[in-house]
Amino acid sequence: MNDLKVLFLNGSLKDSKEGxxxxxxxxxxxxxxxxxxxxxxxxxxxxxHIPYGINGDMGxxxxxxxxxEKIKExxxxxxxxxxxxxxxxxxxxxxIERLYGSSxxxxxxxxxxxxxxxxxxxxxxxxxxxxxxAASILYGLSHIGFVxxxxxxTYWVGExxxxxxxxxxxxxxxNFTQKHVEMLTYNTMYFAKLxxxxxxxxxxxxx
Amino acid sequence: MNDLKVLFLNGSLKDSKEGxxxxxxxxxxxxxxxxxxxxxxxxxxxxxHIPYGINGDMGxxxxxxxxxEKIKExxxxxxxxxxxxxxxxxxxxxxIERLYGSSxxxxxxxxxxxxxxxxxxxxxxxxxxxxxxAASILYGLSHIGFVxxxxxxTYWVGExxxxxxxxxxxxxxxNFTQKHVEMLTYNTMYFAKLxxxxxxxxxxxxx
Amino acid sequence: MNDLKVLFLNGSLKDSKEGxxxxxxxxxxxxxxxxxxxxxxxxxxxxxHIPYGINGDMGxxxxxxxxxEKIKExxxxxxxxxxxxxxxxxxxxxxIERLYGSSxxxxxxxxxxxxxxxxxxxxxxxxxxxxxxAASILYGLSHIGFVxxxxxxTYWVGExxxxxxxxxxxxxxxNFTQKHVEMLTYNTMYFAKLxxxxxxxxxxxxx
Amino acid sequence: MNDLKVLFLNGSLKDSKEGxxxxxxxxxxxxxxxxxxxxxxxxxxxxxHIPYGINGDMGxxxxxxxxxEKIKExxxxxxxxxxxxxxxxxxxxxxIERLYGSSxxxxxxxxxxxxxxxxxxxxxxxxxxxxxxAASILYGLSHIGFVxxxxxxTYWVGExxxxxxxxxxxxxxxNFTQKHVEMLTYNTMYFAKLxxxxxxxxxxxxx
Numbered sequence: 001m002n003d004l005k006v007l008f009l010n011g012s013l014k015d016s017k018e019g020x021x022x023x024x025x026x027x028x029x030x031x032x033x034x035x036x037x038x039x040x041x042x043x044x045x046x047x048x049h050i051p052y053g054i055n056g057d058m059g060x061x062x063x064x065x066x067x068x069e070k071i072k073e074x075x076x077x078x079x080x081x082x083x084x085x086x087x088x089x090x091x092x093x094x095x096i097e098r099l100y101g102s103s104x105x106x107x108x109x110x111x112x113x114x115x116x117x118x119x120x121x122x123x124x125x126x127x128x129x130x131x132x133x134a135a136s137i138l139y140g141l142s143h144i145g146f147v148x149x150x151x152x153x154t155y156w157v158g159e160x161x162x163x164x165x166x167x168x169x170x171x172x173x174x175n176f177t178q179k180h181v182e183m184l185t186y187n188t189m190y191f192a193k194l195x196x197x198x199x200x201x202x203x204x205x206x207x
Numbered sequence: 208m209n210d211l212k213v214l215f216l217n218g219s220l221k222d223s224k225e226g227x228x229x230x231x232x233x234x235x236x237x238x239x240x241x242x243x244x245x246x247x248x249x250x251x252x253x254x255x256h257i258p259y260g261i262n263g264d265m266g267x268x269x270x271x272x273x274x275x276e277k278i279k280e281x282x283x284x285x286x287x288x289x290x291x292x293x294x295x296x297x298x299x300x301x302x303i304e305r306l307y308g309s310s311x312x313x314x315x316x317x318x319x320x321x322x323x324x325x326x327x328x329x330x331x332x333x334x335x336x337x338x339x340x341a342a343s344i345l346y347g348l349s350h351i352g353f354v355x356x357x358x359x360x361t362y363w364v365g366e367x368x369x370x371x372x373x374x375x376x377x378x379x380x381x382n383f384t385q386k387h388v389e390m391l392t393y394n395t396m397y398f399a400k401l402x403x404x405x406x407x408x409x410x411x412x413x414x
Numbered sequence: 415m416n417d418l419k420v421l422f423l424n425g426s427l428k429d430s431k432e433g434x435x436x437x438x439x440x441x442x443x444x445x446x447x448x449x450x451x452x453x454x455x456x457x458x459x460x461x462x463h464i465p466y467g468i469n470g471d472m473g474x475x476x477x478x479x480x481x482x483e484k485i486k487e488x489x490x491x492x493x494x495x496x497x498x499x500x501x502x503x504x505x506x507x508x509x510i511e512r513l514y515g516s517s518x519x520x521x522x523x524x525x526x527x528x529x530x531x532x533x534x535x536x537x538x539x540x541x542x543x544x545x546x547x548a549a550s551i552l553y554g555l556s557h558i559g560f561v562x563x564x565x566x567x568t569y570w571v572g573e574x575x576x577x578x579x580x581x582x583x584x585x586x587x588x589n590f591t592q593k594h595v596e597m598l599t600y601n602t603m604y605f606a607k608l609x610x611x612x613x614x615x616x617x618x619x620x621x
Numbered sequence: 622m623n624d625l626k627v628l629f630l631n632g633s634l635k636d637s638k639e640g641x642x643x644x645x646x647x648x649x650x651x652x653x654x655x656x657x658x659x660x661x662x663x664x665x666x667x668x669x670h671i672p673y674g675i676n677g678d679m680g681x682x683x684x685x686x687x688x689x690e691k692i693k694e695x696x697x698x699x700x701x702x703x704x705x706x707x708x709x710x711x712x713x714x715x716x717i718e719r720l721y722g723s724s725x726x727x728x729x730x731x732x733x734x735x736x737x738x739x740x741x742x743x744x745x746x747x748x749x750x751x752x753x754x755a756a757s758i759l760y761g762l763s764h765i766g767f768v769x770x771x772x773x774x775t776y777w778v779g780e781x782x783x784x785x786x787x788x789x790x791x792x793x794x795x796n797f798t799q800k801h802v803e804m805l806t807y808n809t810m811y812f813a814k815l816x817x818x819x820x821x822x823x824x825x826x827x828x
Contacts, residue, residue, distance in 0.1 A: 013466040013511070032825075046466055052427040052505060054498065084468065084511050085554045086338025091466060094504035097427070115771060128364050131293025132339035135760030138769070139752065140499045142759060147812075148769035150736060151826060153760070157335055160363050161383025176368025186825030191768075198815055204653075204807030205772060220673040220718070239618075253673055259634040259712060261705065291675065292761045297715035298673060304634070304705050322564060342553030345562070346545065347706045349552060354605075355562035357529060358619060360553070393618030398561075401612055411446075411600030412565060500752025542778050545707025546753035571749055574778050575797025590782025 004192050006033050007074035008042040008122070009067070011081040011092030015046040021124040021166035022080040025156060025181070028172065029078075029122070032185040038076075043067060045091045052094065054101040064098050071099070075192035076118045077146065078184075079137045082165075083125030083157070088133040096140040103144040109199075110206035114145030116195045118188045120152035124166040130155035149191040151183035211399050213240050214281035215249040215329070216274070218288040218299030222253040228331040228373035229287040232363060232388070235379065236285075236329065239392040245283075250274060252298045259301065261308040271305050278306070282399040283325045284353065285391075286344045289372075290332025290364070295340040303347040310351040316406075317413035321352030323402045325395045327359035331373040337362035356398040358390035418606050420447050421488035422456040422536070423481070425495040425506030429460040435538040435580035436494040439570060439595070442586065443492075443536065446599040452490075457481060459505045466508065468515040478512050485513070489606035490532045491560065492598075493551045496579075497539025497571070502547040510554040517558040523613075524620035528559030530609045532602045534566035538580040544569035563605040565597035625813050627654050628695035629663040629743070630688070632702040632713030636667040642745040642787035643701040646777060646802070649793065650699075650743070653806040659697075664688060666712045673715065675722040685719050692720070696813040697739045698767065699805075700758045703786075704746025704778070709754040717761040724765040730820075731827035735766030737816045739809045741773035745787040751776035770812040772804035 008030070012020040023042065030040045048067065051058040057065045071077055081092035105113045119141035123130040134153035142148050156171035158164065171177055215237075219227040230249065237247045255274065258265040264272045278284055288299035312320045326348035330337040341360035349355050363378035365371065378384055422444075426434040437456065444454045462481065465472040471479045485491055495506035519527045533555035537544040548567035556562050570585035572578065585591055629651070633641040644663065651661045669688065672679040678686045692698055702713035726734045740762035744751040755774035763769050777792035779785065792798055 013468065052460055052503075054427065085514055085557060086342070087507065087510070087550060087554070089466075090504045090508035090511055093501065093507045096501070097498050097504055100499055112771070128335055128337050128362075129339065130335050130367065131760065131764070132336065135293070135756045136501060138760055138763060139756030139774070140501070142769050142771060143499060143752070143755075143774060145771045147771060148759070148763050150733070150763060150766045150768060150821070153764060155335075156367050157364075158367075159365050160337065160378075160381055171367075174367055182825035187821065190821055190824070194815065194819055198819070200771070200808065200811055203811070204803035220675065259667055259710075261634065291718050292721055292764060294714065294717070294757060294761070296673075297711045297718055300708065300714045301711035303708070304711055307706055319564070338553065338557070342549045343708060345556060346549030346552055346567070347708070349562050349564060350545070350567060350706060352564045354564060355552070355556050357526070357556060357559045357561060357614070360557060389618035394614065397614055397617070401608065405608055405612070407564070407601065407604055410604070411596035500756070542749055542751050542776075543753065544749050544781065546750065549707070569749075569781055571778075571781050573780055574751065574776055574792075574795055585781075588781055 004038045004189065005074045006038055006040045006076040006078065007070050008040065008078045008080060009095050010042060010044045011079065011089045011095055012044060012046060013082065013089055013091060016044040019167065022082055022122055024167050025124050025154065026080055026122050028181045029154065029185045036189060038189060041070065045095060050094060050098065054097060056102045068102060072113060074117065075196065076188045078120045078122055080122040081133055083123065083129035083133060086129035086132060088136055092137065096137065100144055104207060106207050109202035111202055112145035112207060116199045117146050118191045119146035119148055120184050120188050123155035125157045126163045126165045127158050127160050130157050147191055147195065149187040151180060152188055154180040154184045211245045211396065212281045213245055213247045213283040213285065214277050215247065215285045215287060216302050217249060217251045218286060218296045218302055219251060219253060220289065220296055220298060223251040226374065229289055229329055231374045232331050232361065233287055233329050235388045236361065236392045243396060245396060248277065252302060257301060257305065261304060263309045275309060279320060281324065282403065283395045285327045285329055287329040288340055290330065290336040290340060293336030293339060295343055299344065303344065307351055311414060313414050316409035318409055319352035319414060323406045324353050325398045326353035326355055327391050327395050330362035332364045333370045333372045334365050334367050337364050354398055354402065356394040358387060359395055361387040361391045418452045418603065419488045420452055420454045420490040420492065421484050422492045422494060423509050424456060424458045425493065425503045425509055426458060426460060427496065427503055427505060430458040433581065436496055436536055438581050439538050439568065440494055440536050442595045443599045450603060452603060455484065459509060464508060464512065468511060470516045482516060486527060488531065489610065490602045492534045492536055494536040495547055497537065497543035497547060500543035500546060502550055506551065510551065514558055518621060520621050523616035525614065525616055526559035526621060530613045531560050532605045533560035533562055534598050534602050537569035539571045540577045540579045541572050541574050544571050561605055561609065563601040565594060565601055568594040568598045625659045625810065626695045627659055627661045627697040627699065628691050629661065629699045629701060630716050631663060631665045632700065632710045632716055633665060633667060634703065634710055634712060637665040640788065643703055643743055645788050646745050646775065647701055647743050649802045650806045657810060659810060662691065666716060671715060671719065675718060677723045689723060693734060695738065696817065697809045699741045699743055701743040702754055704744065704750035704754060707750030707753060709757055713758065717758065721765055725828060727828050730823035732823055733766035733828060737820045738767050739812045740767035740769055741805050741809050744776035746778045747784045747786045748779050748781050751778050768812055768816065770808040772801060773809055775801040775805045
């Protein structure tokens with residue numbers, strides 16, 4: 001798996017001066033990727049100047065084009081999000097909007113540039129909303145060209161109401177979450193490798 | 208509050224020969240209603256023959272028209288649902304479809320028959336999905352004419368992964384859920400009483 | 415209705431140097447409000463510096479506190495959003511997050527500050543997604559204390575696929591959308607007036 | 622592609638004595654499948670007795686087990702749904718619940734029985750809701766083991782408000798919908814063939 005790259009786009013509302021529960025959950029996945037020789041990179045979206053809008057480059061110091069280059073080089077793109085009122089974050093929403101803004105760009109075969117890439121999602125919240133956020137993000141990725149392998153939604157949430165999130169609640173001890181870390185990691189790797197060797201033919205799917 | 212009626216439509220997949228976590232959560236609300244003199248009735252949808260379709264009466268022994276009569280007499284209608292794959296149940300979905308099927312019927316003022324009625328939602332699951340199910344149900348009710356007071360989504364869910372639901376997990380001890388039982392119950396009562404005394408004028412909202 | 419105030423928070427991704435379909439749809443509602451003597455104000459969120467985060471004031475020139483003051487003074491708050499990939503915009507999501515950030519603030523009775531305020535939603539897109547965006551926004555508003563009257567989701571979308579949005583498609587000629595403009599406007603006014611005269615008692619709903 | 626099988630589960634609320642817009646949209650896809658030598662079968666769920674519940678066989682004449690056998694034999698499973706209040710139908714929801722009811726069954730490698738199968742979705746409505754319904758269904762399929770190739774959400778919806786659906790509105794003439802018919806059909810075929818030749822290894826994903 002030495003030639004595969006994973007890019008994690010963390011939609012935490014906090015920049016990297018602060019800890020992120022979603023990052024902590026990704027790190028469990030990252031350990032497996034790196035053990036298998038896959039190169040990983042994590043981007044905290046809140047660290048960058050990413051303007052609103054549906055163009056590849058919105059100008060005025062837009063830092064998204066740099067992120068888009070990394071996406072183009074990645075075989076696996078994972079979107080991370082916290083939950084607020086049971087929804088994915090504004091920054092995760094912004095990431096999807098900006099990805100969509102380049103969904104009309106094509107590869108050499110005339111397919112969307114996200115073809116042959118694999119998507120997945122990592123969600124943490126103190127309670128409720130993970131599946132809804134995952135469904136929204138995975139759909140967005142699938143609709144613009146990503147492949148969604150089975151079981152690539154990994155999450156931790158606690159019991160209804162206010163309370164600690166993943167790190168403070170020792171979410172690492174949750175067997176279900178841990179199992180889904182493995183499923184996401186191994187299934188994204190397998191499909192990325194498979195698509196590298198058997199890219200999707202340009203039949204019925206060019207733009 | 209003696210002349211108010213609450214109707215609880217329980218979308219549990221199990222009929223009343225079996226226990227229902229969603230029913231158990233409604234019962235906490237029911238105790239307050241009855242203490243305040245409000246008449247309550249609970250209908251387990253799985254006990255009835257409710258065909259698919261978007262008419263008030265689908266014929267062939269359709270028992271929905273009987274339920275619809277109760278809805279017409281109620282001041283407050285609460286939809287209850289369990290969670291499966293993070294979504295409201297098929298039976299809760301069916302209830303919304305059947306309610307929608309009569310949304311073109313009008314009251315004496317020419318407004319939808321659900322005008323001046325108050326809606327709310329009660330959700331239980333062993334984990335995740337309550338807000339998404341609540342949003343869907345409250346939107347459906349609002350779109351066909353119900354009033355949605357603040358904080359009328361009461362739910363209990365547990366930590367990510369398989370596990371006990373409301374009853375076995377002692378969800379009654381959850382302060383957040385208990386607080387929301389009170390909010391739902393008192394706010395639905397207040398608005399039902401307010402609308403009884405000040406019904407919505409027929410201005411801009413007749414069909 | 416002379417003493418009522420409506421605040422429209424437009425989550426368009428474009429700032430006010432550019433036209434907004436969502437603004438154009440709101441303007442149909444605004445004409446009715448103003449004819450009835452209600453004061454209206456429209457804020458294009460993209461014109462302001464609104465940092466990510468869940469505090470009332472995130473510091474560093476955060477302009478949200480100024481918007482929050484206007485929200486506190488408003489009787490009716492409408493959230494506007496365009497649709498991207500069938501979802502509300504990142505800026506509309508941000509508005510909900512920032513509203514949520516002050517949901518623990520209380521009024522003199524100890525209820526959330528959004529109690530006795532009325533919410534609604536205005537959505538435009540070239541195709542598909544309006545009801546999903548409306549459900550999410552109305553739920554968020556309801557969960558933090560707003561009242562949701564019947565039929566306060568006004569939208570226009572076109573046929574599946576790329577195409578013109580509200581203004582260029584002459585959405586003003588759509589009878590359904592026009593009817594829902596009236597429903598939203600008259601129903602929000604009625605409930606705002608009703609709540610001004612009959613504020614929600616502090617029973618079961620203080621924080 | 623001679624040895625591939627496609628199963629279409631149509632969640633229309635009408636049984637096969639009546640026409641179905643969703644069926645008509647599937648037929649466009651079916652023509653391509655059959656031209657490529659893929660065997661197709663369409664099941665109108667409303668024709669069968671499918672009880673509520675989360676077991677593989679609910680007893681009492683449950684006809685789902687017969688459908689489940691067909692699912693087990695299929696390489697591609699497409700869920701079809703109409704839209705009511707912007708949501709997938711109760712019957713489509715029931716299909717997802719019943720699929721989930723067997724998600725603990727394993728293949729010879731110990732993975733969920735849906736591994737190495739490909740999912741997709743076909744949606745029709747007179748207006749709005751297709752992406753939301755597609756996101757929900759594709760997420761459900763993905764979460765229980767199906768692979769979701771790019772662009773396997775095909776839909777038609779019309780302009781906001783009441784109006785004709787796919788057949789009467791000549792949805793076949795919609796280029797976007799037609800393009801997505803091709804994308805769904807060719808991409809599901811390619812992935813089904815790929816997975817037949819390269820089944821997902823049992824690493825990190827057994828139950």
